[in-house]
Structure formats: C-alpha cells, structure tokens
Amino acid sequence: MPDKPRVLAVQHGPYGGPGRFGEWLSGAGLDVETVTAFDGSPLPPRLEHDALLVLGGGYMPDDDEKAPWLPATRDLVVQALAASVPQFGICLGGQMLASVAGGKVRADAGAPEHGSTPITIRAEAAHDALFHDLPGVVPAIEHHVDAITALPPGAAWLAETGSCPYQAFRVADHAWGVQFHPEVGPERIMRWDAARSRVQGLDRDELYARAVADEPISTPAWRQVAGRFAALVRERHSVRRSVRAPAPAGRKNGQALPPHRRTTGMNGAQSLIRTLVDAGVEVCFANPGTSEMHFVSALDTVPQMRGVLGLFEGVVTGAADGYARIAGKPAATLLHLGPGLGNGLANLHNARRARTPMVNIVGDHAGYHKKHDAPLESDIEAVAGSLNGWMRRCATVAELGADAAAAVAAAQDAPGRIATLILPADVSWGDGGRPGTAVRSTGPRPVSRQTIERVAELLRGGEQVALLAGGPACHEAGLRAISRISAATGARALAETFPARIERGAGIPPIDRLAYLSEQATGQLAGCRHLILAGAPAPVSFFAYPGEPSELAPAGSEVHTLAVPGEDVIAALRDLADLVAPDQAPVPQPPHRPVLPSGPLTVFNWADVIGALLPENAIISDESNTSGFMLPTATAGAPRHDVLTLTGGAIGQGMPVATGAAIAAPQRPVVSLQADGSALYTISALWTQARENLDVTTVLLNNRAYAILRHELRRVGAEVSGPKAGRLLDLSAPDLDFVQIAEGLGVPATRATTAEELAGQFSRAIAEPGPHLIDAHVPSVF
Numbered sequence: 063m064p065d066k067p068r069v070l071a072v073q074h075g076p077y078g079g080p081g082r083f084g085e086w087l088s089g090a091g092l093d094v095e096t097v098t099a100f101d102g103s104p105l106p107p108r109l110e111h112d113a114l115l116v117l118g119g120g121y122m123p124d125d126d127e128k129a130p131w132l133p134a135t136r137d138l139v140v141q142a143l144a145a146s147v148p149q150f151g152i153c154l155g156g157q158m159l160a161s162v163a164g165g166k167v168r169a170d171a172g173a174p175e176h177g178s179t180p181i182t183i184r185a186e187a188a189h190d191a192l193f194h195d196l197p198g199v200v201p202a203i204e205h206h207v208d209a210i211t212a213l214p215p216g217a218a219w220l221a222e223t224g225s226c227p228y229q230a231f232r233v234a235d236h237a238w239g240v241q242f243h244p245e246v247g248p249e250r251i252m253r254w255d256a257a258r259s260r261v262q263g264l265d266r267d268e269l270y271a272r273a274v275a276d277e278p279i280s281t282p283a284w285r286q287v288a289g290r291f292a293a294l295v296r297e298r299h300s301v302r303r304s305v306r307a308p309a310p311a312g313r314k315n316g317q318a319l320p321p322h323r324r325t326t327g328m329n330g331a332q333s334l335i336r337t338l339v340d341a342g343v344e345v346c347f348a349n350p351g352t353s354e355m356h357f358v359s360a361l362d363t364v365p366q367m368r369g370v371l372g373l374f375e376g377v378v379t380g381a382a383d384g385y386a387r388i389a390g391k392p393a394a395t396l397l398h399l400g401p402g403l404g405n406g407l408a409n410l411h412n413a414r415r416a417r418t419p420m421v422n423i424v425g426d427h428a429g430y431h432k433k434h435d436a437p438l439e440s441d442i443e444a445v446a447g448s449l450n451g452w453m454r455r456c457a458t459v460a461e462l463g464a465d466a467a468a469a470v471a472a473a474q475d476a477p478g479r480i481a482t483l484i485l486p487a488d489v490s491w492g493d494g495g496r497p498g499t500a501v502r503s504t505g506p507r508p509v510s511r512q513t514i515e516r517v518a519e520l521l522r523g524g525e526q527v528a529l530l531a532g533g534p535a536c537h538e539a540g541l542r543a544i545s546r547i548s549a550a551t552g553a554r555a556l557a558e559t560f561p562a563r564i565e566r567g568a569g570i571p572p573i574d575r576l577a578y579l580s581e582q583a584t585g586q587l588a589g590c591r592h593l594i595l596a597g598a599p600a601p602v603s604f605f606a607y608p609g610e611p612s613e614l615a616p617a618g619s620e621v622h623t624l625a626v627p628g629e630d631v632i633a634a635l636r637d638l639a640d641l642v643a644p645d646q647a648p649v650p651q652p653p654h655r656p657v658l659p660s661g662p663l664t665v666f667n668w669a670d671v672i673g674a675l676l677p678e679n680a681i682i683s684d685e686s687n688t689s690g691f692m693l694p695t696a697t698a699g700a701p702r703h704d705v706l707t708l709t710g711g712a713i714g715q716g717m718p719v720a721t722g723a724a725i726a727a728p729q730r731p732v733v734s735l736q737a738d739g740s741a742l743y744t745i746s747a748l749w750t751q752a753r754e755n756l757d758v759t760t761v762l763l764n765n766r767a768y769a770i771l772r773h774e775l776r777r778v779g780a781e782v783s784g785p786k787a788g789r790l791l792d793l794s795a796p797d798l799d800f801v802q803i804a805e806g807l808g809v810p811a812t813r814a815t816t817a818e819e820l821a822g823q824f825s826r827a828i829a830e831p832g833p834h835l836i837d838a839h840v841p842s843v844f
C-alpha cells in the first residue's frame with residue numbers, strides 16, 4: 063500500500079479541476095490523482111483509493127448521452143458509499159451523490175446563483191465532522207441553474223441559501239455533497255464567458271470585486287473543511303494499513319477480540335447506532351441486559367441518539383409505537399434476548415396492527431456461547447417471526463452497519479412494519495465496525511386509474527354505498543377528500559374501528575368510527591349495497607359469538623377495494639373526489655364544546671369535562687375502553703387533535719403510547735385516557751414519564767372492574783354463575799390506590815369523584831409542566 067493516502071478526483075470539464083481544494087488536500091499529506099474523464103481518460107472500474115472527490119461540470123447527474131463517462135462515475139460513488147470510503151462531491155458531484163443515495167435533482171430548479179454567495183451554516187452542522195464550528199454565514203462562489211430538490215433519506219442537512227436550500231449535506235458519516243464551489247477563488251469568475259454573462263444580466267467585474275472582498279472569510283473556512291476531510295482520509299488510510307497487517311500471535315484472522323482486549327476504532331455497537339442516526343432514527347427506547355451493554359456504552363459516543371429507559375419491555379415497545387405514530391418515522395427499541403422480546407410482544411402486536419414502522423434491536427448471546435444452552439438461550443427468530451415483519455440476524459461486525467440500514471428501510475416500506483435485528487454480543491463488541499449507508503424505503507404504490515374510475519361508477523350508480531377509511535385515510539388530507547365524496551354522492555363514510563391515528567376536531571371533516579360491538583357495526587352498515595375499502599381491511603367482528611356472523615358487511619352486499627394498505631390511498635381519494643365531486647368543498651366540523659357538567663362522575667359526564675377543556679393541538683391516547691363510549695361525541699367539536707387508539711386489542715397500550723407520543727412531539731399536550739384494569743399491565747410507564755419530565759396528563763378511569771369482560775360474558779352467552787367467576791372480573795378487595803401508585807413512580811396525582819373536581823384537576827394538570835395523574839372514580843355501566 064502506498065505511504066500517502068490517495069484521493070481519486072474526477073474532472074468533468076477543462077476548467078473544472080480540483081483547484082485550491084486539491085492543493086489543500088495535497089498540503090495535508092494526500093496524493094490527489096485527477097482523472098480528466100471529459101477527454102476520454104478512463105476511470106478505474108474499482109475504487110481502490112482512500113477517498114473520492116467528484117468535481118463540478120455542466121451536466122445533470124444522468125446526462126449519459128452528453129457525458130458518457132457519467133455511468134462509471136456514478137458507479138464509483140456507489141462503491142464509495144457501500145465501502146464507507148470518504149467522498150466529497152462539488153456541484154455536479156454533490157448532485158450525483160444526492161441522486162445515487164435516493165435524493166432528487168432537477169434541472170433549472172429555483173433561482174440561479176452566480177458569484178460569491180452567503181451560505182448559511184445550519185444548526186445540524188454543529189456535530190458534523192467537517193462543518194462544525196464554522197462561522198454562521200460563509201461566502202462561496204456559485205455558478206449553477208440545476209439543484210437538489212430533495213435530500214436522500216436520512217441525510218444530514220448542513221447548509222442552505224434562500225434560493226437553493228440544499229447547499230451542503232452528509233450521507234452516513236463519510237460522504238459530503240455541496241452545491242457551491244470551495245475549490246475556486248475569485249479569479250475563476252473572470253474566466254466565465256463574457257457574452258453569456260451579459261445575457262444572464264451578470265457583471266463579471268462586479269461579481270469579481272465582491273468575491274475578492276469575501277475572501278478573508280471564505281478561504282479560511284473552506285481550507286478548514288478541506289483539512290478536516292484530509293484528516294478523515296488519513297485516519298481511514300491508517301485503519302486500512304492496520305487491517306492488512308498480520309494478526310497478533312494467538313489470534314486468528316477475522317476473530318473478534320474480547321471487549322477487555324479491544325484496541326482502537328469503531329466497534330459494532332457504535333457503527334450500529336451511527337447508522338441508525340444517519341438513517342433518521344434518533345430515539346431508542348430500551349430495557350437492556352448484559353448482552354446489550356456495549357450498545358449502552360456506545361450511546362455516549364453518538365450524542366444524536368436519545369436513550370429512554372423503560373422498566374418493562376411492554377412499555378418500551380408501546381412507547382416506540384406511540385412515537386412513530388406521531389413522528390411519522392421509526393424509533394428503535396433495545397430488548398434483552400428472547401424473553402425481553404417476548405415481554406414486549408403484546409404492544410408489538412398492537413404496533414403490527416397499526417402498521418407502525420419500528421426497529422427492534424434484540425441482543426443475543428455471543429455466537430460461540432450459544433452452543434452451551436445458557437439459561438437465557440431461546441429461539442429469538444421464532445418469537446420475532448410472529449410479527450410478520452422483517453428480520454435478520456447479524457453475522458459479522460463488518461455487516462452490521464449495512465444490516466442496520468436495511469432494517470430502517472424495511473421498517474419504513476409502505477405501509478410500515480416492524481423490523482427486528484438480532485445482535486449477538488460478540489458482533490456488538492467486535493472491532494471493525496463501519497456505519498452503513500442509508501437505504502431508500504419503498505413508498506406507497508399508486509392506485510390504478512382503472513380502479514379509481516370503477517369506484518367512481520359505483521358511487522354514481524344510485525345504490526347505497528358505504529366507504530370505510532383506514533390508515534392514512536384517517537388523516538386530514540384523506541378526510542377532506544372523503545367529505546367531498548360523501549357530500550356529493552350520499553355515500554356513508556366511516557373510519558375503521560381502531561385507527562392508528564385519526565385527526566379530528568373543529569375545522570376537520572368529521573367521520574364516525576365503525577363500532578366495536580358487532581351488533582352496532584352491522585346497524586351502521588345496514589342497507590348498504592356496496593362497501594368501498596379505502597386503506598382498511600374488510601370489517602369483521604372482534605370475536606366469534608354464538609349464532610352471529612363474523613363478517614360485518616351486510617348479507618348480499620359487495621365489497622370493493624379502492625386501496626389496500628401500502629397503496630397511496632390519499633392520492634386515490636383525491637382523484638376519486640375530483641371525479642365524483644369536482645365542485646364540492648369539504649364540510650368541516652364546526653367548533654363546539656360541551657357545557658361543563660356538575661355532580662358525581664358518570665360514564666356520561668366525565669367525557670364532557672375532557673371535551674370542554676381539551677387544549678389546542680392535543681394528542682389523545684385512548685384506552686378508556688368501556689368508560690369511553692361518549693368520548694367521540696364530547697370531543698367532536700373541540701380544538702383539532704389527534705387520537706391514537708388500541709389497534710390490536712392487546713390492552714396495556716395507552717400509557718406507553720402516550721409516553722412515546724410525548725417524546726415525538728414535546729411541544730404538544732398529551733392526554734392519556736386510561737381504563738384501570740389495563741393500566742396495571744404497563745403502569746411503570748409513569749416512571750418513564752417522570753424521568754423524562756413529559757407533559758402527559760393521565761385520566762385514570764377507575765371503575766374497580768374488568769367491565770369489558772363483564773359485558774363480553776353476556777355477549778358470548780355465558781353468565782356469572784357464582785362467586786369464583788365474579789371474583790375474576792372484579793378489581794376490588796383490595797381496592798387499588800392509583801394516587802399512591804403514581805406518586806410512588808414519581809408522578810403527582812390527585813383523586814376526583816365529581817365533575818367539578820375533575821375539571822379543576824385537569825385544568826391544573828394541563829397548565830403545569832411534567833406528568834400528572836388524576837384517579838377519576840367513574841362507576842361502571844356493566
């Protein structure tokens with residue numbers, strides 16, 4: 063291997079050389095080898111250099127006919143990304159990096175920029191290896207009309223201008239792209255074509271003078287960036303030399319050193335966390351054990367990752383679910399072997415039903431230890447397989463970064479799913495970790511025009527039609543289209559029984575949810591000849607009941623699909639509305655609040671208190687169960703809010719989901735409406751809320767019973783035959799003191815028995831920062 067680190071520079075035009083940037087790299091001890099690809103000089107098919115520098119030129123990244131060397135250049139960019147080789151792309155080179163990594167570049171985009179231009183360094187650059195601690199605004203010479211219009215998924219946005227936002231960005235932790243030209247000084251401006259400059263309305267002399275005046279700021283800053291890039295290249299060069307050196311005596315090539323003998327460099331856990339952050343995963347909800355200790359230690363090396371401790375794995379998985387439902391992107395979980403994954407399974411089931419993107423990191427024994435069948439040895443793949451998601455066991459340290467990037471992408475593949483990455487302890491502690499490059503996920507598929515037109519004909523046909531919305535169709539954009547369709551055609555609009563997230567309140571078109579009780583749901587659908595599914599599955603009863611059908615669509619009706627989960631239901635609904643309701647505006651919910659009630663709390667009036675006092679832009683985590691049947695009516699006209707529901711029916715979701723939602727949106731008030739029986743499954747979520755000082759107000763609906771089971775007992779044709787059956791459905795003797803429980807977990811708590819008490823306590827809790835619990839005694843109706 064050469065003594066000097068080598069940089070391959072790709073030049074796309076006669077005046078587009080590495081310039082002073084190349085000189086700065088050379089001065090920092092690098093050997094810059096420039097290939098003038100524009101004149102036919104061949105590019106190497108395999109990147110064996112320590113770094114790649116792709117320069118500017120007057121082409122789009124895919125102008126292969128005009129510039130036939132561009133495919134080979136793109137291949138080098140791909141190789142550098144895959145092998146974590148440091149690369150720096152300038153103008154065309156930056157656009158090519160963005161395009162290859164999954165971003166978008168458009169010709170003649172935005173306002174052209176020419177001459178010395180002030181570049182604003184964004185706050186995200188504070189921790190960047192190249193752009194940290196630069197002046198807030200640094201001038202640089204620009205000369206472009208094409209621009210990046212969307213960054214790659216997970217890219218860090220480092221610098222901007224008003225005319226062209228994406229001036230600098232980073233992919234993973236080793237690839238940078240810039241739109242401007244740090245390699246040129248003011249003298250380059252005087253080489254621009256004079257006649258063309260006049261046509262563009264540019265005064266070269268004026269532009270030159272401005273650039274000269276900006277030199278005292280621009281040159282030192284870009285020299286510093288080049289120097290930092292050179293330092294990274296030298297570091298990689300040193301690592302490559304050490305990797306190729308003979309293995310120490312007594313150690314086989316490729317065998318990971320145990321943690322107490324590790325020397326330098328990035329271990330597997332560090333590369334994993336770095337990859338997660340680069341792919342946009344910024345929060346890890348964790349309940350770790352011994353096998354995950356190197357992951358825990360690595361958290362302090364990647365400050366962008368927030369670790370949140372849960373005392374029980376069901377809190378961890380439920381919080382990750384709530385976070386993603388609000389943030390629109392996955393969080394990670396850290397779970398301890400198969401039993402830890404099993405403990406979190408109920409809320410993973412709810413997340414699966416919600417189609418929540420989530421990345422589970424499940425620790426496992428070191429590979430060489432598994433054969434000994436230690437007490438915690440288990441079949442993790444069997445447990446994770448029940449989630450019907452993506453799953454992979456990482457085999458080597460070198461592959462861990464790529465596996466993590468694949469997991470994040472898989473979790474976000476439309477419509478969303480759970481990705482589980484199994485992390486053996488020796489892979490976590492092993493040396494030689496490399497962050498993986500973010501992988502583009504698969505977005506929603508378009509719905510065919512033929513399908514949309516067929517559904518439009520049904521709506522125009524004169525027969526009674528119901529439309530059942532699910533998934534993103536329950537967000538405002540979908541509800542506005544559904545409102546137009548319903549108002550123009552008379553179609554009966556309903557949302558699925560338990561949507562992952564439904565937006566509602568004043569200003570948003572209202573929609574009723576399909577009832578939980580099958581007898582009520584069949585009444586809602588009665589008389590419909592056609593049922594159109596818009597992002598929702600065909601409705602079925604929650605359980606089987608003697609003598610009752612499982613399918614809820616009316617007998618003799620036809621079920622039609624506009625969009626299945628994973629298809630672009632929002633676009634399909636908009637197109638459908640444009641066909642059947644071109645002149646119809648959405649009909650929004652008018653503002654309305656219930657009058658504050660008085661007297662002892664009942665299942666009717668407690669919801670009126672919430673509706674009367676619900677704050678603007680609130681998030682409701684609703685696990686009120688049998689106490690909450692009046693809640694939709696009471697809050698219909700309240701200020702706009704989101705509701706997160708119990709998607710999979712596995713109780714114990716409410717408080718963990720509220721916890722995750724509060725972390726995803728710290729500026730929004732979160733209201734957790736929680737039944738008493740299911741609260742006990744995951745009540746330790748209160749401790750996490752206190753530890754993180756989250757603005758969550760929990761209204762604990764205390765009826766001292768498993769009231770839903772009392773009701774279901776009758777519905778399935780059974781009955782309370784004696785004291786043994788009755789005791790299994792009762793939560794008294796002893797009574798549960800939720801005030802003391804909450805306070806013991808660090809959350810201030812009060813008790814309410816009247817509507818007046820609940821109103822006062824709820825108002826105070828919303829106004830004060832941090833978590834609160836109100837133990838609301840609401841007698842059961844069952």
